[in-house]
Amino acid sequence: MNIIEISHLSKSYGRSRGIEDLTLCVNRGDIFGFIGPNGSGKSTTIRILLNLIFPTSGSATIFGFDVVRDSKKIRSHTGYIPSDANMYDRMKVIEFLKFGAAFYGVANYDDRIRYLLDLFDLDPGRKITELSMGNKKKASIIQAMIHRPELLILDEPTSGLDPLIQSRFFHLLNEENQQGTTVFFSSHTLSEVQAFCKTVAIVKDGKIVNIEEIASLRKKQLKKVRILFPVTRTIADLGLEGIGPVESGSGKNLAFFYSGDINVLIGKLAGQHIENLSIEEPSLEEIFLHYYK
Amino acid sequence: MNRILFKMELRRNSRGLILWSAVIGVLIFFTMSFYNTVLQYQQQIAGMVQMVPAMAMKMRGFSNINDIFSILGFYTANNLIYMMLLGSIYAIVLSSNILLKEEYGKTAEYLLSRPISRGEIFTTKMTLAFLYIIILNLVATLIGFIAIMIYKKGPFNFQPFLVISLYTLMLNLLFGAVGFFVSVLMKRAKPITSFCVGLVLVLYFLYTISRISGVNGAFGYISPFKWVNIAVLSPSYGIEFSRVSAFLGMSVFLILVSGFIYRRKDILT
Numbered sequence: 001m002n003i004i005e006i007s008h009l010s011k012s013y014g015r016s017r018g019i020e021d022l023t024l025c026v027n028r029g030d031i032f033g034f035i036g037p038n039g040s041g042k043s044t045t046i047r048i049l050l051n052l053i054f055p056t057s058g059s060a061t062i063f064g065f066d067v068v069r070d071s072k073k074i075r076s077h078t079g080y081i082p083s084d085a086n087m088y089d090r091m092k093v094i095e096f097l098k099f100g101a102a103f104y105g106v107a108n109y110d111d112r113i114r115y116l117l118d119l120f121d122l123d124p125g126r127k128i129t130e131l132s133m134g135n136k137k138k139a140s141i142i143q144a145m146i147h148r149p150e151l152l153i154l155d156e157p158t159s160g161l162d163p164l165i166q167s168r169f170f171h172l173l174n175e176e177n178q179q180g181t182t183v184f185f186s187s188h189t190l191s192e193v194q195a196f197c198k199t200v201a202i203v204k205d206g207k208i209v210n211i212e213e214i215a216s217l218r219k220k221q222l223k224k225v226r227i228l229f230p231v232t233r234t235i236a237d238l239g240l241e242g243i244g245p246v247e248s249g250s251g252k253n254l255a256f257f258y259s260g261d262i263n264v265l266i267g268k269l270a271g272q273h274i275e276n277l278s279i280e281e282p283s284l285e286e287i288f289l290h291y292y293k
Numbered sequence: 294m295n296r297i298l299f300k301m302e303l304r305r306n307s308r309g310l311i312l313w314s315a316v317i318g319v320l321i322f323f324t325m326s327f328y329n330t331v332l333q334y335q336q337q338i339a340g341m342v343q344m345v346p347a348m349a350m351k352m353r354g355f356s357n358i359n360d361i362f363s364i365l366g367f368y369t370a371n372n373l374i375y376m377m378l379l380g381s382i383y384a385i386v387l388s389s390n391i392l393l394k395e396e397y398g399k400t401a402e403y404l405l406s407r408p409i410s411r412g413e414i415f416t417t418k419m420t421l422a423f424l425y426i427i428i429l430n431l432v433a434t435l436i437g438f439i440a441i442m443i444y445k446k447g448p449f450n451f452q453p454f455l456v457i458s459l460y461t462l463m464l465n466l467l468f469g470a471v472g473f474f475v476s477v478l479m480k481r482a483k484p485i486t487s488f489c490v491g492l493v494l495v496l497y498f499l500y501t502i503s504r505i506s507g508v509n510g511a512f513g514y515i516s517p518f519k520w521v522n523i524a525v526l527s528p529s530y531g532i533e534f535s536r537v538s539a540f541l542g543m544s545v546f547l548i549l550v551s552g553f554i555y556r557r558k559d560i561l562t
Contacts, residue, residue, distance in 0.1 A: 086399035
């Protein structure tokens with residue numbers, strides 16, 4: 001069953017673009033990465049899902065409910081961690097957390113709050129104004145998870161967190177995911193998407209350019225190829241289709257990204273004298289850059 | 294209406310209410326304390342006032358010099374400005390900020406991710422703002438009444454006092470509605486306190502001009518200050534249907550339109 005269904009969703013801000021004809025689905029139990037550089041439309045998409053802004057055209061549903069008409073029902077089962085942790089400054093951490101939890105009508109949330117405060121090592125008695133950015137982020141994470149939501153929408157959730165807390169955060173997310181929570185994870189930090197997500201959508205200039213499982217994306221698409229020849233050669237001599245970004249296009253050492261059939265590459269090289277050949281899995285970062293070139 | 298949000302707003306805005314109530318209360322009491330002195334020097338003051346241009350007398354709401362020597366006339370001439378002007382400034386500043394500060398304070402993203410509809414947010418904040426405007430008016434009226442009871446030397450008619458207090462309450466509530474209306478029209482979140490205070494002052498200025506010049510046509514009625522009948526010593530003074538309809542009709546209209554716009558507004562934090 002799809003938890004999130006976005007269909008031909010567009011949003012324009014007057015003359016400037018937000019997102020354009022965006023379509024995607026997130027399955028129940030998935031950890032869905034939503035990656036793209038700043039300004040690509042990630043936050044616009046999330047804001048529509050939360051009904052902070054209204055779509056210009058298209059539609060989106062969460063749990064089968066329309067994000068515009070039924071936003072209150074959706075929010076009852078959703079947790080959201082914004083990229084900027086903005087809170088009511090005059091409150092203490094514990095007041096802020098209890099205030100947020102009260103909206104969900106959760107009974108006995110004190111134990112859950114205490115557990116999360118301990119996990120993230122956050123002092124409940126401190127005033128929000130006194131918190132560092134990292135501690136504000138911790139409070140923001142806790143407020144989104146107190147009511148054990150069915151869906152977590154995360155917008156750059158780890159910015160400002162130190163590596164130890166990041167690791168605890170991902171551990172907690174995995175635990176929640178194993179208990180059935182679906183995660184929609186927006187980020188431009190590719191390493192964390194690579195390590196944590198099962199599926200990824202790459203967004204560029206307000207449009208989805210690819211949606212793929214992380215494993216399959218890394219397997220079947222781009223290869224990083226390095227060939228060492230005894231004499232000087234150019235990349236054109238290889239006569240290959242599917243050559244992507246080139247690191248070194250002439251000389252004894254050729255290095256390039258290849259998205260064609262690997263058998264064709266091996267066949268072309270079979271009749272030639274080479275000194276060394278390496279074909280590597282590219283990092284997600286390199287795949288990502290490939291889409292943006 | 295949402296009880297949780299209401300309790301939070303109640304606490305969040307209480308300091309402002311206490312401060313404004315204290316300031317207006319002190320001003321009313323302080324001003325009323327001069328009443329006995331005015332009576333004491335009645336003849337000298339009457340002589341001095343003869344030299345004051347008729348326009349300035351009209352501006353203060355006097356038709357007759359003797360008006361100033363009745364306790365109600367003195368109260369209206371000297372204290373009404375606090376509730377009409379300061380009360381309206383409090384009302385518009387409170388109501389224009391109560392929704393907008395979630396946006397420029399960037400907490401709207403947090404609030405709107407809770408299970409609460411925009412309609413509930415609007416209704417809760419509107420109820421709170423109007424409740425605080427009513428409390429401010431009650432406090433000021435009570436202080437005014439106590440001051441009158443303390444300083445009066447002759448008879449005091451309670452009914453005109455109550456009617457003028459109701460008019461100022463309706464004026465303040467109307468400015469509360471104006472505050473909501475202005476705030477939902479803002480596309481980009483930023484504080485609009487200066488603009489709102491300026492708007493009240495400009496409308497008050499228009500009202501003053503219209504009173505001095507004696508213009509009673511459409512020009513004067515652009516300003517809702519003009520909708521308040523301040524002739525408290527007039528024998529026929531009372532609640533007028535047309536004035537009440539104007540206040541309530543405009544307030545309800547602005548609130549309904551504001552709620553409609555807020556439900557469909559992009560919240561850009």
